[in-house]
Amino acid sequence: MEDPDPGAPAALQTHCLVRARIAIVTTKQPGTNPRMRKNADALAAAGHDVHVLYAYNTAWADETDAALFQRAPWNHTRIGGHPQHDKLRHFKSRAVRKCAGWLGWTDLEFCPSLTSYLRKLREWNPQLVIGHNPGTLPILTQWATITGIPVLFDAEDHHSGEYPDGSAEQHKVKAFEGRHLPLLRSITAASPLIGEAYQDRFPHLQVTTINNAFDAALQPDFQPLNTGPLKLVWFSQVIGLDRGIQDVLSHLRHIPELPLEITLIGTCDEPTRRTLEQCLTSEKHCLHWHAPCSEPDLMDLVAQHHVGLAIEAKPNANRAICRTNKLYTYPLCGCWTLASRTPAQVQFYQEHPELGETLELNDGVTWTKRLTDLASSLETLPDHRKTAWSLATERLNWETESQKLLTLVDEMLAS
Structure with missing residues (x-):
């Protein structure tokens, strides 16, 4: 040796x-x-x-x-x-x-x-x-x-x-x-x-x-993004109907006047795409699609958004206790995270409240209020996002x- x-x-x-x-x-x-x-x-x-x-x-x-x-x-x-x-x-x-x-x-x-x-x-x-x-x-x-x-x-x-x-x-x-x-x-x-x-x-x-x-070496430069509209992002290898995406999109019907852009990254078949697009009812809510990409490209793409979504619909026993790589990717890219309440994600944000917050997935009132609050604080949101970005640089990598x-x-x- x-x-x-x-x-x-x-x-x-x-x-x-x-x-x-x-x-x-x-x-x-x-x-x-x-x-x-x-x-x-x-x-x-x-x-x-x-x-x-x-x-x-x-x-x-x-x-x-x-x-x-x-x-x-x-x-x-x-x-x-x-x-x-x-x-x-x-x-x-x-x-x-x-x-x-x-x-x-x-x-x-x-x-x-x-x-x-x-x-x-x-x-x-x-x-x-x-x-x-x-x-x-x-x-x-x-x-x-x-x-x-x-x-x-x-x-x-x-x-x-x-x-x-x-x-x-x-x-x-x-x-x-x-x-x-x-x-x-x-x-x-x-x-x-x-x-x-x-x-x-x-x-x-x-x-x-x-x-x-994820590797800190992949971390993109911090993007302040202090102008609207509020931009949300979610990613996975495959975009499916069992991950809670349609729940969040359906909540948006309660805030039709709030400009929003939502980017979904992953492989998606046409029936799933049509179903998710039908969840949106306002012309001010724009849904963008992006194919799976390399990790450096993924980081650069995610960094162009204010908020990352870490959501699970009716999680099975595994989804309830796993910490997906979204929990680490979003802060590395300078995103504030909105996560659904699973035991693992509640535990994570109790440990790291500087990175985001958890919401009940089926609580449309709370989701729409938080999105409205975030959209109205785009000038101060960069401070919170920069804190998350810095923590990822130092430890969560x-x-x-x-x-x-x-x-x-x-x-x-x-x-």
């Missing part, structure tokens, strides 16, 4: 005690998984040799992946084929998944290319394997059993809580987690409440909370959060 680069920044040198080969496995594409990419970037910056094994999921992420790979400080290998570039393996992967679902073989249903992942790990022989997404659990448990090498699972979500209580899907994921997580020793969680949920169910686990922040990951990895490699 090599010594750390003497020219590296001191903050990184402290985490380069052991330069190791680290494999990150995911059943998603890097372009759809910012958290996985941030982990890979942080570990590579700390001097580790990082190799990402990923699988194809969606066509729109191909272009994003290509741009990422040009600048990524880590290596990558696609597993399980591609519908255009590796059709045979892709067909085989889809067939295995479907057959496994029929036969109740959940390991292969969740990870149809399980043997290919394990084969690649054997070729590369990493000293630590980190898994993202539930489909990587059988990779981690089999690899740990075969080799005794340490493994780590990242719980970005409370995965069994992503489905309705009592549903077949929830039962399947609970049983899947119940078979694999007892075989692990350590996980990371993307919010304190997700960590508590897994700790309650699996008390033996060492759980480290690593919040879903990935550079701060990633130190927990680097410390944990050092401990696991040394054990």
Whole structure:
């Protein structure tokens, strides 16, 4: 093993005690998984040799992946084929998944290319394997059993809580987690409440909370925006009708004379777009659409708005306890945040009242009053937004959060 680069920044040198080969496995594409990419970037910056094994999921992420790979400080290998570039393996992967679902073989249903992942790990022989997404659990448990090498699972979500209580899907994921997580020793969680949920169910686990922040290096210049109209923004990979957007848009009918611009960023099908556009009844309320974009472009776009929306409609158990990256993106871009009241978001804004406030999603009176108040205080709102922007610069960023990951990895490699 090599010594750390003497020219590296001191903050990184402290985490380069052991330069190791680290494999990150995911059943998603890097372009759809910012958290996985941030982990890979942080570990590579700390001097580790990082190799990402990923699988194809969606066509729109191909272009994003290509741009990422040009600048990524880590290596990558696609597993399980591609519908255009590796059709045979892709067909085989889809067939295995479907057959496994029929036969109740959940390991292969969740990870149809399980043997290919394990084969690649054997070729590369990493000293630590980190898994993202539930489909990587059988990779981690089999690899740990075969080799005794340490493994780590990242719980970005409370995965069994992503489905309705009592549903077949929830039962399947609970049983899947119940078979694999007892075989692990350590996980990371993307919010304190997700960590508590897994700790309650699996008390033996060492759980480290690593919040879903973004790089301070991506922070755009602060935009004062002290003239109207009031501009709101919301983003996700996919714009759907189960996220509370139409609730907020419908509240706007009570303030038809208030000029507003609302930007929605993400992939959206035509029926969803028509439904959301029909929620608006005033010509003074303008809805703008923007396709998914790279993280630097996303930050620049979000920074052009006064208010970021962090909303959840009828949140499932997972949505109730997760801290989405919106909570960190909006202050990084200098936005004041209006968030719906979920346990995780109430907890977050109790900890950080300088960043925004929580409202009951179905309370149209309160929403319209707050939007009216914000629109009438555009000259003073920049002060609050600048406070949020500064706090993100100082503490609420990935550079701060990633130190927990680097410390944990050092401990696991040394054990």
